[in-house]
Amino acid sequence: MRYQNTYVKLDTRLYHEQPPTPLDNPRAGHFNTQVAEQLGWLDDDELMARWVEILGGQYVPAQFQPLSMAYAGHQFGQWAGQLGDGRGLLMAQVLDNNGQLQDLHLKGAGLTPYSRMGDGRAVLRSTIREYLCGHALTQLGIPSSNALGFVVSDTKVRRERMEAEAALMRVDDSHIRFGHVEWIASFAPDLLGEFTDYMIDTYYPECRDSETPVLAFLQAVVERTARMIADWQLIGFAHGVMNTDNLSITGSTLDFGPFGFMERFNPAWINNHSDHTGRYAYQNQPAIGHWNLNIWLPHFMRLEGVTRDTLADCLAPYEATFMQHYQQGLCRKLGLPHAKESLTLAFEWLTLLEDNLLDYSNSFRALLGLVAPNEHPHEQQLLTIMTAEFNNEAQQVWQDWSTRYLAALQPLSSEASIEEMRSNNPVYVLRNSMAQRVITAAEQGQFDELNRVFELLATPYQIQDIATELDTLPPAPHAPQMPISCSS
Numbered sequence: 277m278r279y280q281n282t283y284v285k286l287d288t289r290l291y292h293e294q295p296p297t298p299l300d301n302p303r304a305g306h307f308n309t310q311v312a313e314q315l316g317w318l319d320d321d322e323l324m325a326r327w328v329e330i331l332g333g334q335y336v337p338a339q340f341q342p343l344s345m346a347y348a349g350h351q352f353g354q355w356a357g358q359l360g361d362g363r364g365l366l367m368a369q370v371l372d373n374n375g376q377l378q379d380l381h382l383k384g385a386g387l388t389p390y391s392r393m394g395d396g397r398a399v400l401r402s403t404i405r406e407y408l409c410g411h412a413l414t415q416l417g418i419p420s421s422n423a424l425g426f427v428v429s430d431t432k433v434r435r436e437r438m439e440a441e442a443a444l445m446r447v448d449d450s451h452i453r454f455g456h457v458e459w460i461a462s463f464a465p466d467l468l469g470e471f472t473d474y475m476i477d478t479y480y481p482e483c484r485d486s487e488t489p490v491l492a493f494l495q496a497v498v499e500r501t502a503r504m505i506a507d508w509q510l511i512g513f514a515h516g517v518m519n520t521d522n523l524s525i526t527g528s529t530l531d532f533g534p535f536g537f538m539e540r541f542n543p544a545w546i547n548n549h550s551d552h553t554g555r556y557a558y559q560n561q562p563a564i565g566h567w568n569l570n571i572w573l574p575h576f577m578r579l580e581g582v583t584r585d586t587l588a589d590c591l592a593p594y595e596a597t598f599m600q601h602y603q604q605g606l607c608r609k610l611g612l613p614h615a616k617e618s619l620t621l622a623f624e625w626l627t628l629l630e631d632n633l634l635d636y637s638n639s640f641r642a643l644l645g646l647v648a649p650n651e652h653p654h655e656q657q658l659l660t661i662m663t664a665e666f667n668n669e670a671q672q673v674w675q676d677w678s679t680r681y682l683a684a685l686q687p688l689s690s691e692a693s694i695e696e697m698r699s700n701n702p703v704y705v706l707r708n709s710m711a712q713r714v715i716t717a718a719e720q721g722q723f724d725e726l727n728r729v730f731e732l733l734a735t736p737y738q739i740q741d742i743a744t745e746l747d748t749l750p751p752a753p754h755a756p757q758m759p760i761s762c763s764s
Contacts, residue, residue: 277316277323278371279339286474289464290456291343295336296365297386297396299429299441302332305400305718306407306726307425310734311447314372315380317424331427331445333385340368340380344388348462349455349521350571352555358463359455359521360390363397366451377478379451380424384443397433401715403442404726406532408714410446412706412733413529418507419500420529421448428718440719448528450479454572455521461575468578479526490579494590498569499597500527505565506601510609512538512636512705514558516548516760520568534760537705538636539750541629547760562602566594608700609640611647611693612684621681628677632670634662635750640701646678647685648694654703654739658748665753702736704747708760713746 283291307327312318317327322337329335336342344361365385372378383406384398403426413420424445431441452475460467476483476493486492504527508515515522516534524530536547543559551557556564573587603622604614610625612618629639638658645655666674685693710729717725728742751757 277320277339277368279368280371280377281339281341281369282377282474282478283345283366283369284341284343287464287467287470289346289467290460290471291345291366292389293341293343294365294388295342296333296367296382296443298333299384299427299431299443301430302328302334302427302443303429304328305403305426305428305442305723306730308411308423311422311424314374315370315378315424315447316373327425328427331382331425331443332429333382333443336367342367342382342385344390345451345456346390346459346463347453347455347521348459349453349519350458350568351517351519351521352551352553353567356519356521358390358459359392360459361388362391362394363388364446367445376449379446379448381446381448381451382443383446384441395433397431397441398443399433399435399439400428400442400718401439402533403428403444404715404718405535405711406446407444408706408711408726408729408733409532409535410529411730412537412736413511413513415734415736416511416702416705418511418513418529419504419527421446421524421531423447448524448526448530450524450526450528451530452479452525453521453530454523454525454568455519456525457572457575458520461578465578468575472576472579475525488581488586490576490582491586491590494573494576494587495593497525497527498573498590498594501565501569502562502594502597503527503601504529505561506598506605508561509558509602510605510700511702512541512558514538514545514547514556515561516551516556518556518561518564518568520571523565523568536708536760539707540633540753541626541636541639542633543630545757547757549760562598565598566591569594605700608696610643610681611688611697613688617684621677621684624677625681628670628673631673632665633753634665637702637705638662638748638750640697641703643681644694644697644701646682647697648690651694699737703739704732704736704743706733707747707750708757709749709751710747 317323342365346360364383367380367382387396407423410422414422426444428442433441480493483489483492514536522531534548545558546554576582606622607614607618642658642662644652645659649656714726
């Protein structure tokens with residue numbers, strides 16, 4: 277691998293160098309060969325032979341320089357003070373096959389100075405959920421942290437119950453969060469200029485060509501964040517804990533706790549059982565993204581040329597960027613051009629889903645069974661299941677809407693529309709029930725189901741022979757949702 281450990285060269289107040297705390301008897305859980313190939317890990321015999329030891333904290337390669345990062349944050353809208361890597365270590369930074377810098381970050385690595393009341397460990401169930409979610413989002417085409425692999429061990433930790441400890445090697449283009457700047461602003465304001473330069477030079481070098489590099493950088497972060505959240509909304513993904521310490525400066529999805537993929541469509545859906553007010557409900561994510569940026573940006577007023585007015589100009593494109601990306605994506609999901617008439621149909625369709633609590637992913641995919649039934653038997657079956665749930669009134673609404681929808685498609689190239697619908701509406705998403713079946717088997721030492729689901733999510737837009745009916749089966753319309761906690 278091509279190592280480029282740059283974070284460790286920054287001021288030592290920003291991190292604490294330390295090795296991971298070894299696990300007891302680490303064993304292979306799963307290894308992501310695609311990520312390994314991207315990193316150049318596959319080409320290193322030592323790394324391949326000792327990957328379980330590395331992830332288990334028993335061996336640290338000479339080129340690694342592990343450290344825990346300091347950061348702060350606003351959690352559920354309240355200032356939480358100093359946080360930091362309480363159970364994770366930035367093990368190394370490397371250039372991948374595309375020359376893109378990637379962080380190798382080991383989660384479950386043991387206690388750090390930032391562990392607060394935690395034990396520095398991660399449990400198997402949450403490790404599996406994060407591992408599969410990063411993989412799922414990446415294959416869906418959404419910028420996201422992914423993972424090289426994970427290990428399970430004999431180390432036991434207590435959450436709601438005693439559980440097996442695991443460790444996950446996360447891979448992302450950056451683990452710098454909004455909270456890093458918040459920490460600097462509160463505890464080391466003299467570092468803001470140096471750290472901002474580092475963020476620009478490392479992650480946004482194109483902004484150096486601007487007359488005002490800092491403002492160009494801030495606007496780029498705003499726009500990337502808006503596009504990321506639009507991607508979430510389009511796929512029906514809810515992060516669950518959009519604190520400022522869980523948002524990346526690169527617009528990559530980071531930190532998977534009580535996340536969920538929408539099943540029965542309910543915009544007010546709260547997937548985190550600790551979110552008693554619904555602050556991070558699915559429908560609130562775009563507004564929370566704006567709120568977080570509005571909290572983050574004023575810290576840069578300490579820098580020359582950055583004023584309240586120039587920051588307002590940086591933040592201003594957020595809404596337009598989000599709306600454009602979301603509306604374009606919504607039209608693509610219907611195979612329609614981005615136009616007023618298409619958006620009218622799209623929002624009517626979402627209302628139909630909401631009013632009848634239809635499954636989000638299945639219903640969008642089912643439209644292929646309406647448009648080209650002979651070519652899409654699976655989707656035709658989804659359509660039959662969907663329409664069977666309609667009462668008489670809903671049936672009439674559906675008939676009216678589908679007639680107008682087909683009329684809107686009629687002047688277009690059917691091939692192009694169908695391909696657009698296929699490539700924007702997944703057959704498979706990581707449903708909570710799917711993840712739970714993997715976890716239940718893994719806790720018994722069985723990883724066959726994990727292997728199958730991992731392969732299924734690798735090509736989510738294609739019908740696969742390894743799929744079962746359970747992979748696309750939504751819960752009953754009014755069934756209580758599976759509670760997902762932050763406990764991990």
